[in-house]
Amino acid sequence: MTGMPLFCDPDLTVADTLRVSTGGVGVVFADLGSLRDHLLEVPDDDTLVLGPGVLDDEAFAVADYMRVHRPSLGVVLVRREVTTPLLQEALRSGVREVVHERDALGLGTAVQRSAHLAAAMRNQPGALNGAAVHPQAGSPLSPPQGVPGRKATVVTVFAAKGGCGKTTLATNLAVALADRGRARVCIVDLDLAFGDVAITMHLVPSNTIADAVPLNGKLDPTAVEALLTHHSSGLSAVVAPTEPSAAEQISPGLISHLLEVLRAEFDYVVIDTPPSFDDQILAALDVSDVIALVVTPDVPALKNLKIAIETLTELGYPADRLRLVLNRADAKVGITHAEVERTARMPCSAQIPSSRDVPASINRGVPIVLDDPRHGVSQAIRQFASSQLPQLASSLDRYTQVNGHTGHDAGTQRRGLMKKRRPRTS
Known part of the structure; x- marks a missing residue:
């Protein structure tokens, strides 16, 4: 029994x-x-x-x-x-x-x-x-293991409840990291049944992640290149299947193999996820350097956040890789950011304000960090990137300072970001 x-x-x-x-x-x-x-x-x-x-x-x-x-x-x-x-x-x-x-x-x-x-x-x-869980290396539940020669920083954006703004954060963070092509960035939509990355960014993909199924075990940079859809901001995307039923054919092993190839080809890999812990998502979490937990200031979201943190802890994922992102942080709904931090038992790494401009930018298919770089939401996302991904701190901090604290024109604002691209490091 x-x-x-x-x-x-x-x-x-x-x-x-x-x-x-x-x-x-x-x-x-x-x-x-x-x-x-x-x-x-x-x-x-x-x-x-x-x-x-x-x-x-x-x-x-x-x-x-x-x-x-x-x-x-x-x-x-x-x-x-x-x-x-x-x-x-x-x-x-x-x-x-x-x-x-x-x-x-x-x-x-x-x-x-x-x-x-x-x-x-x-x-x-x-x-x-x-007892604490210490999964065996290589299992679908194993915590992140260092991979020799890894080049990409992997950021997984997760919310245990739908409607928290997870995809909005993932897409805008990816665009911010891409920095108009100065860094090689790939966003991967692992909401395999109902992914919204393509529609949010107005992408028209020729192929989706489902097209990798016949190639499982034979994925190489050339094959992965055929899966990519390119965005005007300079980033690339691996989008979710167009048919929800295709999700059943995508194994955790395929996800692991795909991410292994992407890590060797890009500087940053941003992963958007569904609000669930399945084996495909665990495969992504296994290789994540940063796990951004998105929550809004309401009781159902806090309840699910608490469950998510407990689950991640019980499965052995290190607490120092978790980052708490409070979306709609300025909403006057009776729950403060301090109460959110007490529930999560960790500090907020970012507080993103509410704005009607965000859904408007989504409807136009233009991420708000591109649509309005000075916007409070844009600056909060760039600040999160610069503080949590130190290797990008200098350029993003300059960008935030210029756009947020000076009166220069748009051409002057961009010049700080258009300097010679820094050498790629392994």
């Missing part, structure tokens, strides 16, 4: 209803005492669903204990009413997800996510009983 979901509610009928609604697999308990005895005997169940009959204080105490002693066990809370104060307290206590009792689909999805993470951890040495 290992690796099964557990359901607890004082009303056994309710507990069993929850079990049935998620597929009919699992063990039900009417009290926390019986549940505790079971957990002492079975060390690797993956999910604990606490029903609406379990008091809030008891549920939070259980989650807080499991977060320390059994971090691989995801606690999912089912409630008759989901409020903002409840979500905030749940986040603080270590509850993975809070689901309304009538949301059977949401509960099923939460249990599946928890099971996927627990299964990944069970397959790694030392993952049981809350």
Whole structure:
């Protein structure tokens, strides 16, 4: 009975209803005492669903204990009413997800996510009983390993919730790094089912990443060149398939091989991702130098951010590679950047302001860092790049200073960026 979901509610009928609604697999308990005895005997169940009959204080105490002693066990809370104060307290206590009792689909999805993470951890040495995960090198879950001769800096942009501005950050960051062709930059759209990089940048690709499937194992610079779509800013793109069904054919091994080739050919590789941890995304995270976690100041986004950080930590990714990016940072919605930092337990590396100009630039297909270099959003993205990618700091800092603090005309503003390109280093 290992690796099964557990359901607890004082009303056994309710507990069993929850079990049935998620597929009919699992063990039900009417009290926390019986549940505790079971957990002492079975060390690797993956999910604990606490029903609406379990008091809030008891549920939070259980989650807080499991977060320390059994971090691989995801606690999912089912409630008759989901409020903002409840979500905030749940986040603080270590509850993975809070689901309304009538949301059977949401509960099923939460249990599946928890099971996927627990299964990944069970397959790694030392993952049981809350021990730190140290994946074996070369596995799809292994943390980034240094690659001899690597030339590109790999930046993966990730958000655990859709609508946080992840693709906007990825595309604008890539354009900022490209610096009108002064650096070789490739953006890779790994949202394989619903990627938006091509449409956001008004690209018309001849080929997509799906065209690499027949070449798996035979990818070389010439083959990868055929996959690229070039943008007027000087960057290149590997775009997502046009048919969502093609995503199933793209293996983690293919992603790893593709990124290996791109790292040898470019100065920077920026990766846009879907809001999920699948094997393809883990393959990208494995080679990432910087993982930019995008969040907006709202409780659902914070909840998912907390889950994402815990997941990355449990899978062994170094904390010093994580960067917190607060989008729409100036939104007056009752959550400050300090509260975001407390939830994430890390400082914000960038605060990007809200602006109607951003969706307008997307609709025109012109990234805002090109459309309006002086814009507050543009400057925030360039500042993030310069502070988190030191090798680019000098040119981007000059650009930000010129555009943000002087009254020179456009020609003068650009001259600082059009100097002789620095030598490429390995």
